[in-house]
Amino acid sequence: MSDTSRMDEAQLSDSMQQMNIRSVMCVPLKCKGEVRGVIYVDSIGLPGGFGKDDLQSLTGLGNTAAIAIENARLYSDLEKLVERRTAQLRKAQKNQQRLQKQLSHAQKMESLGRLAGGVAHNFRNILQAILGNAQFLQMTYSQDGQLQKITRAINESVAKGSDFIYSLLRFSRQEVEKEILPLDLKSVLDETYKIISNTFDKSIKIATKIEKPLPIKGDRLSLCQVFINLCDNARDSMPDGGELRIEAKKDKKAVVVTISDTGCGMDEETLKNIFDPFFTTKDVGEGTGLGLSITHGIIKEHKGKISVSSQPGKGTLFRVAFPVAEKYEQIKPESPQRIRHGKGEKILIVDDEPAVLEGLENMIKSIGYEVDSVSSGSQAIEHYKMHKPDVVLLDWKMPHMDGATCAKKIIENDPAARIVIISGYQETATSKIDAGLKKTIKGLILKPCKVEKLNKAILEALNS
Template sequence: MQKRLTYKDLHEKVKQLEFESIARKQAEDAFVLIEKKYRSLFENSLLGLFQTAFNGRLIDANPALARILGYENRENLLAAISDFKQQCYVNPGQREEFIQTLRAKGQLTGFETQFYRKDGRIIWVSESARVEYDERGNIVYYDECLEDISIRKQNENISSILFRISNAVSTTRDLNELFLSIHTILKDVVDATNFYIALIDESEGRLVFPYYADEVDRNYLTSISNVYNPNTPGYTAEVIRRGQPMFITDEVSQKLGLQGEGVPSKVWIGVPLKIKEKIIGAMAIQHYTNKYHYTEEDIHVLISVSEQVALAIERKMNEEALTESEAKYRTILENIEDGYYEVDAAGHFTFFNEATLKILGYTREELLEKNTREVVDEPNYKIILQANKKVARTGKAIKGVEVTLMRKDGLPCPLEISISLVKDSKDKILGFRGIARDIADRKQAEEEHKKLQAQLLHAQKLESIGIIASGVAHNFRNILAGITANNNLLQLKARDNPEQLEITQRVLNAIKRGAQLVDSLVQFSRKGNAEELKTVELAEVVNETYDLISKSFDKKIEIQLNLENSLYVKGDYSALSQVVMNLCTNARDAMPMGGKLTIAVKRKGPRAEIGIRDTGQGMTPEVRRKCFDPFFTTKEVGKGTGLGLSTSYGIIKAHEGDIHVYSELGQGTSFKIFLPLVTANTEERVPGPNPLIFGRSQKILIVDDETDMQLPMEEILISLGYQALAVSSAKECLAQYRLWRPQVVLMDRNMPEMDGITCAEEIIQSDPEAKIILISGYDEVGINGIDPAVKQMIAGYITKPIDMVELSQVLS
């Protein structure tokens, strides 16, 4: 039976109910307040807050999530998303991974994945969540939080890209491989399916496209000329000229009046490649179908990495240029004949080319173990040391240092070295480098040149002596001419007095010996000029030479002649005499203590042989091989020109002959000359004395500035049956020729005021039929001979002293 409540009990119960009501009200008010605060946080949070059901349905979401995913408001978002996993996750499998981890742990933070936005763009997000359970432990929903980390990821990616691009410079082999690597790296953060790099060729002012990859345009341009010209079309050229990135769609292109390169694209992004404000080129990406394919974030990525790309390209270009330069440098070093070497500060060899090894005779391994001191003697080491100190002190290279190093085989090696410093990047001296030229040949050539100069000087002195001899001979002949003329006059007047005739004959013989001596001097002062060849009797040539050498050679030298007479050759008498004299002189010089000189002339089949043999020192094989070389001599300077044998060789060859030498050291020397024989020409060689030929009162005009010649010549000609008139100058001659009209003019060649040749030319000009005979102390040929034009002009040439018989025959 239920107890009946008292008033007190009822009062207490009422008070309890009032308390519970108040508490419930307070709790409800607190819950409303908390819910209001939570809603405010939920609605105003910058993070995307949302709830998802077990089946993947989006239960609730705040405005921040709608904004992150690209929706206008939360209502549109909630209405649009029916399957959170399939619609939002780029990789739905990652949602499965996320949920599994969340269920296992009860909560999860910082799960990074990629979401789709409403416009299709992909963003990076960081997702956190916890599981809400009911009182029975069943999952009710997932409370989740989403943060857009695209910018952070982009920055991380950019940092990674910058590092990877920088690293690609050292990991790629060449520029083309670097371009491919850059393209591959960029594709990780931006759609670079259609991508290219353009570089400026400053030397030609054009834009070249060394790399492009394009799925649509397969025939892309290789270059654009006049890139800086405002009228040059193309998006890339515009980016280069502006120096600014460009985001170009069809609308922008039309608005700016621009035209792209190749196949038109819907959207094109290009950025300049700059290094400290210097533009070296541009890179670009493009899409051909969707103008919304790229965003500002994509251009931000390209801008962010463009400088690193430019630096990478420049570094690789410099690296390739350096590699190419080093290859050229090494090729040059290995192919030059000069030695190139580097030594450290202590003088140890650290680098050298093949030429250095060849010069010093070492292997590469051997020389790397050597110090400079080990390949040079003390005096030359001091030269190198002083040069190195000077280079180190001044910092300037030194050229032309001459030193002698020692080869591995011990032979000296004269070198000319240029020395400079080797420094590191901090300007610290590491050692020295040098270029060494082997100057052994040059040194030898310099010595030979000095020797040749001395020989040439001696030859010039001899030539001068020859010229002087010619002049002396001329003056001496003039003296003999006066004596001869007066002696001839005495002979004519003493025809009936035998005693006087004998005296005049002795005088004439002395004159002839003097004339022969002068002729010999003149013959040997000539240069061997080729005259008109005549029939020459070889024994006569040898005998004439013998007359000279028998009087001038040391009496300790015995001279023996074995001559076969009547052997004739066609030749230059003077030149052949020079050959015999040269060989005899060499024989004399080979016998300073005396000996025997044998000269022989004999027939050898169709040729004549001249043999000249001495018992002198003989020749070594090397000297024998070189004896006919010009300027080669074993004699001291001043005692031989080195021209005698070479001149003789040339003369004999000009005569269609041969000359051979046979010699052994200590066994003497034998020269044999072979010349083709000819039959004697009787017209050239008239035997026996010639008779006087008298004139028939013809007029002879004598022109000579020597008064000692005028009177006797005039009397001789009158005695020979001529009318004679003598004058002392060319001026008088011209006057008398016009008045007297002589048949013949005997004209002295050398006269003051006007010489005989000039006077003869004036006479021939007025009278082409005039007959003029030149008389001179100079020979008709040789150093002071006359030229062919004068020879044709005159009727004859008589060399002083004048033989009366020769004169009578020439006049006839």
């Protein structure tokens, strides 16, 4: 516009009129065909203030400014992109570090597992030797009250040691054979309470309200692990202390246990994932994220159900329900006096541990069998050929020739041979034993085993 005074007033803005702007020059700031802005220059009081040259200069300036603005925008976009990429990279790096830590933790757990397996084997042999001799004394001096008391105490300690092995194997997450029996869940909860009250920090108050009886069918040690896992999580949710409540009751159909805490609680997102294996919000080394998935598996094996309700900042409640056992009877341990004695049948014991051999020998002799013992597989094969014992009790893990090879060789020689494997290794009691061999042997028992169990296995072998 070269002279606004010649224009229609309606076309002029208020400010133009008030400030007496007479001439105006504008150029668009264009980039890639789009107008991104405008440069506006005006002249107060002077008509025809700008010439062609001015417009040309302003157009040049406009073009340069448009490019500069576009560059600045591109730069800022680029910066944002770099920021985003850096954050992604950092996240990926953290993820990788976490995975690496998890892997090394898993490797540590694996070697711990192997170590635990070895410790368990040795420990079982020791317990077997103690138990064998204690039960021998118990049966030989059955009239001596004082001695009976002592041997009972020894037996109880052996049982505790045996439970300890299970806990050790479970802790290192090894497969452990389960024994589903009718039981009172109260005794499991009492045991859990004993363990946690001895180990949890005193800032955690533990309250219990447990009715009795709570008859269900289950594996005592697995169930104990379920409640320990739930209590461990409750404790971890209350680093500054709080209350942990264990309540249990029975209605017509179910035995219901609730474990609640006043801890940090969980949000929706966490709640969705808690039963997934390896899901954890804890630091590497503090949690594997396996606790609840194992818990869930054990409860399912017991035909039970688990549910959870939680509020962030308020606390969490886990509810576990098991079907009530229909026929519930407290199982009492068999007393050694009630054993059906042998009639001098010949038993051969094969074990490389002299103490185990001696304990087993005493035990089996005292229930009416004739016993021979050897300490290696090759001796066993020779002995079998010469004496044809009625039953062979064969150790699984021996140097030079293991139980499996020895059993195969004896059976090759005499397909009617009655062999019972007696082992300190958990895997022989589970699935890892060769299927063909499993068919030909007459029994499989895990150390430490009491005279009752041993006698039952011998009788079953004899009657087979």
